[in-house]
Amino acid sequence: MDSADLNVLRSVLAWREAGQRVLLYTVVQTWGSAPRPPGAMLALRGDGMLIGSVSGGCIEDDLVARLRDGRLDSPRPVVALVTYGVTREEAARFGLPCGGTLRLTEEEVGEADWVRELLRRCEHHELVARELDLASGAVSLAPASREDTLSFDEGHLRAVYGPRWRLLLIGAGQLSRYVGEMARMLDFEVLICDPREEFAFGWEDRNARFVPGMPDDAVLAIEPDERTAIVALTHDPRLDDMALLTALESRAFYVGALGSRVNSAKRRERLAELGLPQEAIDRLHGPIGLPIGSHTPPEIALSLMAQIVALKNGQVAPSRSPQQVQTA
Known part of the structure; x- marks a missing residue:
């Protein structure tokens, strides 16, 4: 985990402790020449402030627009999947290379205890696997090894986080x-x-x-x-x-x-x-x-x-x- 990921999670924790709404986005799948790799994260605060990156900037603009025009206010699942770049037109619109596609989880962060614990383990130089159940939004943490990588099967996301080098x-x-x-x-x-x-x-x-x-x-x-x-x-x-x-x-x-x-x-x-x-x-x-x-x-x-x-x-x-x- 680099400092950018750590800063995203630190901000998630600080914003939730301050009572702010927080949406956490994670790149889970890419096809073609996507601008960011699986595992890249972005946190979006309820007032539109953001930290992190999932693209070169255009997708970030669209995520903020979705928040501000009310598309995220209606009843919705705790965790949703958002896909960008399926068509050539979308790829051009969102600044993706021709043929590039990426898929994000859009996660409403509730209790932030898992964020606090994950950061604590990273600070103690441990590798941690975060497992997210997309149906319920439940998060669990488990020890990980260097061989572990991000995995996603439509219903579950398992992402590996670790200390800085x-x-x-x-x-x-x-x-x-x-x-x-x-x-x-x-x-x-x-x-x-x-x-x-x-x-x-x-x-x-x-x-x-x-x-x-x-x-x-x-x-x-x-x-x-x-x-x-x-x-x-x-x-x-x-x-x-x-x-x-x-x-x-x-x-x-x-x-x-x-x-x-x-x-x-x-x-x-x-x-x-x-x-x-x-x-x-x-x-x-x-x-x-x-x-x-x-x-x-x-x-x-x-x-x-x-x-x-x-x-x-x-x-x-x-x-x-x-x-x-x-x-x-």
Whole structure:
């Protein structure tokens, strides 16, 4: 779940707690070149205010119009299905690509206890499946796994929600500032660990959370899961290796360390001498990043985040060639 989804649900909860009427829309099916994928959400308040997105904007305009012209005031089911783009004319009218069609659930939100509980579980870094009975409007929550996906069978919707992706940076130096900024733009939660107090200056307004303690303690404290990336960027083996010894045996989907190929090879030798199994050492990304010829801190940050996002999205990221090294 990204911050846009979280913001939609937070707004749903706040609006219902304030006594506002709320309609929640979820994309459940698409055909052709639909603008938003299944699972995309939009919340519409009773006065026409909205948050989230299910299209490029034209469908949002129509949803607001349906509310304001009274079409949603007559007796209607708690959950309805709305389809856009069945005909070529509709596709053109609502800004869908030619042949694109999408189907939405239109859900009148009553009691918001399920929203509060879902948000609580996400904040505790749990994956949650939300099951909606279209006939009754009843909602139930259940644990989910990474393999679970959205499913819809006309009578039931099962959507999976989860915590934001996280990036733990070991080191608060210059490169970490570029990496952190790019990571936030890509909707990662950014965590920082650096026991060197002098490096904390200037992070106050960067929307990153510092994890106290030494690097190995910080890795344990955040309980890395399959949505966590960990990168050591201090260039100090006394700090980086501590984090790597713990991170490489965690469930983090990405573990990397800054350095040239020569330094990365030496690091692998040190980790082996410290007793880390070869299987864990083989998980280490080093040198970090995609091979774009990066040399400056912003270029290295771009290279690193491109590699992390590629792996996050299930793509196989190519390794660097021997000629490509990092000097920052």
